Amino acid sequence: MRAIVDEETCIGCGRCVEICPEIFELEGEIAVNKLGEGIDIPIQYESACQEAAGECPVEAIAIEE
Numbered sequence: 001m002r003a004i005v006d007e008e009t010c011i012g013c014g015r016c017v018e019i020c021p022e023i024f025e026l027e028g029e030i031a032v033n034k035l036g037e038g039i040d041i042p043i044q045y046e047s048a049c050q051e052a053a054g055e056c057p058v059e060a061i062a063i064e065e
């Protein structure tokens with residue numbers, strides 16, 4: 001599973017960072033995937049990552065299986 005943040009859509013609310021700080025962090029006012037978008041999310045963080053995507057108010061996080 002991979003997680004991709006659409007930086008054009010992200011409003012920098014920080015919700016994904018609160019939910020899954022192991023994967024997401026804010027760089028300025030944009031959230032980024034710390035691992036890199038081409039890297040598989042470690043299995044122990046998958047559910048938090050999916051929750052973060054679901055909680056994003058602007059649906060800026062895409063999850064790819």
Ligand code: SF4
Pocket residue numbers: 005009010011012013014015016017030031052055056057058059060061
């Ligand atoms: Fe950006 Fe969505 Fe994360 Fe908020 S929850 S910082 S809008 S990606």
